[in-house]
Amino acid sequence: MTELVARGHSGEVTSPPDAFPERTSRPSLRGLALPMDTEAEARPQRFRALYDDHIDFVWRNLRRLGIYESDVEDRAQEVFVVAHRRFDEFEDRGHGARAWLFQIVLRVASDARRHRRRHPEVPDGGDATERVSVEPTQADAVVRHQALSRLDSALAEIDLERRAVLVLHEIEEMTAPMIAQVLTIPLNTVYSRLRVARVKLEEALARQGVEP
């Protein structure tokens, strides 16, 4: 499967392809070689660096996993509060930051979905007005807004498990073995979920009038 090889991430996230357990020792996020007296003193700075490097990653994956625009700030906060609580554990295990954060994102998104089922409310329809970390031109912003709205509507028709695989591969550019590790599922399951998710995505986009 030729598509499931690692592709360089061209997004704004400055971290290296750290999607994966590539570290064996304490991380040096953003190359922080801090002249601090102790590890404990440097911890807040390392966590801040983690936040700066991955807030976009967390934000867009929360959105793609079905968190409404009106709720995404609170959920992003929730993700990082959990991450802060478990930061030592993360550092000790030496997991890749994106893999680890995605696990938290997935759990938070899943909880939010359950909460919504119990307390239904009117969705915001994927409004993207607050988004966009870079400042594109007005026309670009409109086009992107429309694209993201269509994407979120289409993704909403795919169950969360398959959607997670699709998002990790097609947007976050993770390889199948990486995804298998992040989601702790067999490699073949990754392939099958991706295949079905792609079909469903195309069908959903077609229903919205998006021509192939």
Next chain:
Amino acid sequence: MSELNLSSAAKAILEAAKKDGPSAAARTKVWGSVSSAMSSAAAASGAISATAAATGSVGAAKMLALGTLLGGTLSVGVATTVLYVGHSHKAADVVLGVKAAAAADKVAREKGMGATEAAASTPTPTPTPTSTATPTAIKHALATSTPKAPHIAPVDGLAREASLVADARSALASGDPRSALQAIHDARALSSRQMAPEELAVEAHALRALGRQDEANEADSTLKAQFPESALVR
């Protein structure tokens, strides 16, 4: 795995999603909320540690106080020694110890302890080693000197501040805004403070409850001006 290549339209949409992220304002706002939550968690953790230390000491104190009753002269000697040690502790520790002893008394009453143990919690029958020492002070001294107790003192500044803010909130909740204000003033007297937003928020509520609307508004304004990212502003 059977191949299914996405259409170019789908790829274009997914490509747009790769650049999605929060606006600069949202990014700053979320960090403000995260750091505020982190500070609160750290403060709560400090307070819990102090409480745990106090609780451990209370258990030891009760046992020694029981010994005091039963042991007569020997216990008086122990208490005297311990009082000497107890005097070397800071005033804040004494307050905490007294609170711990009071809490222990409450627990004893609630649990309906036996006569002997209850007597240990009751001030009057406890032998007084010095003319000025009160039974509670003895209890505290015993608590602070117990070797196994994880050492009530020194309570760090943050835990002390958290405790005062918690006191202020409790006072406010129980309809005593004056005590709430006093606790906030005490917190402000601490040399290093990390819970200024929480203090301002409680102060505003307390002032409002006292009918001092202008001062309450001023506290609110200060909170908004100095900590615009705080969740308490919302």
